[in-house]
Amino acid sequence: MVTPMPLLPAHSAPPVSARRTRISPWAFPIIVFLLSASMSFGVYFYLDRQEDLEWRTGVSHDAALVTTEIRDRLRTHAQFLRGVRAFFVASNSVDPHEWKTFTNQLQIERNVPGIQAYGFAPMIASDDLPAFVAEQSRLAKSRSFKVAPLHSTQRIALPITYLAPDTAQNQATIGYNIYAEARRAEAIDLARDHDDVALSRRIELVQENSQAIRQAGLLMVLPVYRTDAPTATVEERRKAFVGVVYAAYRMGDFMQSFNYANSGALGLRIFDEDSFNSERSEQSLSLLYDSGTAANSEVLDTREMEFGQRNWHLRFSPLGNTERRQGTLSVLVAGLLVSLLLGVVSRMQTSFRERAERFAYAMTVELRLSEERFKLASEGTNDGIWDRNLETGGVWHSDRLKAILGFPPETDTANVDFFLARIHPDDRTRLDAAVKKHLQDRQPYSVEYRFLNGAGSWSWYRSHGQGVWNEDGRPIRLVGSITDITEQRSYEQKLEHFRNFLATVLKFIPHPVFVKNEKREYIAVNAAFCTLIDRREEDIIGKIELGKTPMPAELTNRIRGMDDRVFAGAGEQIEEHALPLRRGLRTVISRKAPATDPDGHPILIGTLTDVTELRQAERERVTADRQRKAILDAATEVSIIATDVNGMIRLFNRGAEKMLGYHAEEMVGLNSPAILHVAKEVEERGRILTAELGYPVEGFEVFVAQPKAFGAESREWSYVRKDGSRLTVNLVVTAVHGDDGTETGYLGIATDITERKKALADLERHRARMETIIEHIPGGVSLIDNELHFIAANQELKKVLEFPDELFASGPPSLYEVALFNARRGDYGPGDPKELAMSVVEKARNPTAHLFERTRPNGRTIEVRGTPLPDGGFVTIYTDITARKAAEAELVRHRDKLQELVVERTADLNAAKEAAEKASDAKSEFLANMSHELRTPMHSVLSFAKLGEDKARMLEQEKLAHFFHRVHQSGTRLLGLLNSLLDLSKLEAGMMTLYLKEQDMATTVQEAVAEAESWAATRGIHLAIHPGGAKTRLAFDATRMGQVIRNLLSNAIKFSPEGATVSIAFADIRLPRGRRATDPEEVPALQIEVRDQGMGIPEAELEHIFDKFVQSSKTKTGAGGTGLGLAICREIVHAHRGTIRACNNPSRGASLIVSLPQDMQLSS
DSSP states (O other): OOOOOOSSOGGGSOOHHHHHHHSOTTHHHHHHHHHHHHHHHHHHHHHHHHHHHHHHHHHHHHHHHHHHHHHHHHHHHHHHHHHHHHHHHHOSOOOHHHHHHHHHHHOHHHHSTTOSEEEEEEOEEGGGHHHHHHHHHHHHOSSOOOOBOOOTTOSEEOBOOEEESOOHHHHTTTTBBTTSSHHHHHHHHHHHHHTSOEEOOSBOOGGGGGOSSOOOEEEEEEEEEOTTSOOSSHHHHHHHEEEEEEEEEEHHHHHHTOSGGGSSSEEEEEEEETTTTSOGGGOOEEEEEEOSOOTTOOOOEEEEEEETTEEEEEEEEEOGGGSOOOTHHHHHHHHHHHHHHHHHHHHHTGGGHHHHHHHHHHHHHHHHHHHHHHHHHHHTOSSEEEEEETTTOBEEEOHHHHHHHTOOTTSOOOBHHHHHTTBOHHHHHHHHHHHHHHHHHOOOEEEEEEEEOTTSSEEEEEEEEEEEEOTTSOEEEEEEEEEEOHHHHHHHHHHHHHHHHHHHHHHHOSSOEEEEOTTOOEEEEOHHHHHHHTOOGGGTTTOSSSSSSOOOHHHHHHHHHHHHHHHTTOOOEEEEEEEEETTEEEEEEEEEEEEEOTTSOEEEEEEEEEOHHHHHHHHHHHHHHHHHHHHHHHOTTEEEEEEOTTOOEEEEOHHHHHHHOOOHHHHTTTOOGGGGBOHHHHHHHHHHHHHHHSSOOOTTHHHHHHHHHHSEEEEEEEEEOTTSOEEEEEEEEEEEEOTTSOEEEEEEEEEEOHHHHHHHHHHHHHHHHHHHHHHTSSSEEEEEOTTSBEEEEOHHHHHHTTOOGGGGTTSOOBHHHHHHHHHHTTTTOSSOHHHHHHHHHHHHTSOOOEEEEEEOTTSOEEEEEEEEOTTSOEEEEEEEOHHHHHHHHHHHHHHHHHHHHHHHHHHHHHHHHHHHHHHHHHHHHHHHHHHHHHHHHHHHHHHHHHHHHHHHHHTTOHHHHHHHHHHHHHHHHHHHHHHHHHHHHHHHHTOOOOOOEEEEHHHHHHHHHHHHHHHHHHTTOEEEEEOTTOOOEEEEOHHHHHHHHHHHHHHHHHTSOTTOEEEEEEEEEEEESSSSTTSSSEEEEEEEEEEOOSSOOOGGGTTGGGSTTOOOTTTTTTTOOOSOHHHHHHHHHHHTTOEEEEEEOSSSSEEEEEEEESOOOOOO
């Protein structure tokens, strides 16, 4: 048997006999009690400090975890925004369909939780907003696009254009101008100037308008720049800035997406420094988030976190379940009781005191040393330590293990079944197998499993174990430790999710991207790269060459050379290649840059930009430049002069040479356009600009000051030719800008307006003359152009229609403005004034001649007479006929009186009428008989006269032949008169029969025209037929209607001057069923209009020329005629139930118009 060696030296205990002689029997018990009580108090205070330290250490640890979790989440979101930015940068243009496809693949609810919405807001200049809104409305289709709010002081706007997720709540932000609000604009400016993410101050999201409980909002923005612009300096970044990608947060929802921040262990309040980078005394804090902590709660820990140009203060306070445990008090009570018991026992066993003291002292020292070792070992690790007895099933473990597993101190965990029952069923088999294998092989084991912790949730733990065997080789104990790896597992899962997320972003970036290793093998490519080279991903990964067919050696060497330089540390390499791909030769820009993989190995990341179309466009631009130069040289009537910013001429086209007499060689690079101007004009313009702009303007600056400020200026100048002569030109000077927006020069285009100025002066004189004439016309006169604007109105118009001077004060008003004024004062009756005014305008768009009367609300009656103008627009005369209407009313009263007298005379007149009709019938019958009797001898006279003329000419007796010719002419004229009399008498007597047949009137007209063409040609008169698409088939007597057409053509030819045109036009019209205008109903009819260019017919004679033996006063002498032709035409037309009338043409000449109904009954 091994006897343990004493731990203390022998002389350390005093002799027992000595103490007995000098110390009372109660002294030792009292001393024992006091020492034990002191130790109890010492242990109590020590454990209390340790517990407080451990508790505060745990709080600090949890605060660090929460802070790290929030910072890592924000960094993940920032990286996510960089992926979204890459999507927009890599695409020339993004349409809604591409955006939807891209966002559907991201699945932010799983990959990047906590974001309320994200999207893209482009920068739009205020001048471009209307076109941008129209384009977005066209793309949106199902909804209108509106940008708001807008401030007149802002020259740019950043409206939200692309948004995800596409929820109804988020849709309310489409079109919202995030640059219109100061806090959002501050974050955007910071992000733009620093080329990094920026967080806003506390804001309220637009989505909050639909929320019952409002939360503080936050915006994270990342700038987007033009890919072809430098961004090294702040100024360059501001010029290249084109918009932002952003993420919007509701702080309450954002914080709910965290694990540690919502574990309930600590209360959290987040403050934002409103005055970041100011002195601490000047700083003010704005509350972003409060988990529900009481305002007066103790602040256990404070952390500061800088991110996105902002500084956050995280203040941690205790919650109800985080108060310190008071377990050490029981240790004190137990220690005092033990001290008292020791005192009593020591009194009872004084005889064994020396032996007990030595034994107690040795055990105390050994125990203390053991406790110190174990305590140091336990405190030196964050793991929980356990010891399992395989024989009894009992378990001992450290307090740290119980805390790791989440159980309160009072929980009984001393049984192995308690632990084994809470291991996840899927992991229990793996644990049992590991323990079994360990007990067999006696090698330490390590296994990971899920355990149902004290909070009721599954956590991950890693357990290390080592067995203890007895002398017989039988295992009797297992000793080991447990480590909480939940956070590690969570980070590993997040890392895996993030890797998948980055792979998804890479896959859907529309820009071809590839990655190579040191062996020059492709280890990653995206879908755009596969699409470009037209190969599958599995056919590329692991390969060095892209295709089965080797590329040209020169191209292969260039590509390998780029790879070698990148891996050699030369930095980013950019080259342009012509790649022979399956779909043809494609020109690409290859960019390659060095990087490092997660294992620290060097890799190469490259992109390909297909610029085939761009290079083609550049070639086309060169061609266009050549064409433009050819066009400039061809513009010989326009002077085109271009200068640099200093005024030196750089372009002088042929038009300028022709206009000014200089050669381009004399001007380009040698002179300024100032030598082409009159010095006094330039000096006078300089004085005006100096007064307007507030700084001296002289020399070349006179011509470009306005274009610099407004882009272009159009002005009249006097040019001086090389020979000293002058001309007036209209000069348009435009500022020319380069791709970066800076001015590179100026372009001046001049047009010679000397003749135009003279014409305008003549036009002004004519206008003044016209206004004088209009002012002296009795009645109100208005002239309206084809754009429905008043171009002239006399004072009488304002007087008749009672227009106020204010209506014309700012210049000639539009017809709509005048109509709206009339409608508002009731001139057009009841109704909406705007609708009434628009109806007037719509009628005026297709003006026709009109005459009507209108009674104004004041009782005055206005006659309105309007006529369209040849070049568009119309003229209208307004006459106040109130007095005339009163006179007409008086005449009506007199007419009624006279009508009574007329009735009395009607009977007498009827009798006289019957007698006259009988006389007319007798006359017609007499004329018919006499005409027939006279025609027979007349034919004989004509025959003998013709025979005598022929004989005289054979005998060469010209005088006699002339007499016979005169006799024949007179006889022919007399025979025509007799024929006309006979036809007229037959028509009036009702003896003429019409032979109606459905046929084409155009054919009859063409035959008549053919007969008259030879006669018309002798006078140089042109005959024209205009069908006009009219329906010319109808029932008529071709012989009689041919007679009518020939008569009308004959008159038109006779009364037209030499070289004139006689036209016949057809038209479809509607004709009253009777001949009177008051007859009810209408029937379709054919209108035939014969138009000449003669002297016309007096207005008073238009109806009388159809009477028998009546001729126009303008044609009684000259052309001749019997005055029966038109009377016969009228009777023939009336027999066809048609009408015939005459009218004067607007320009000159007269028209005779025949209208025939198309429903004539055919004759049997």
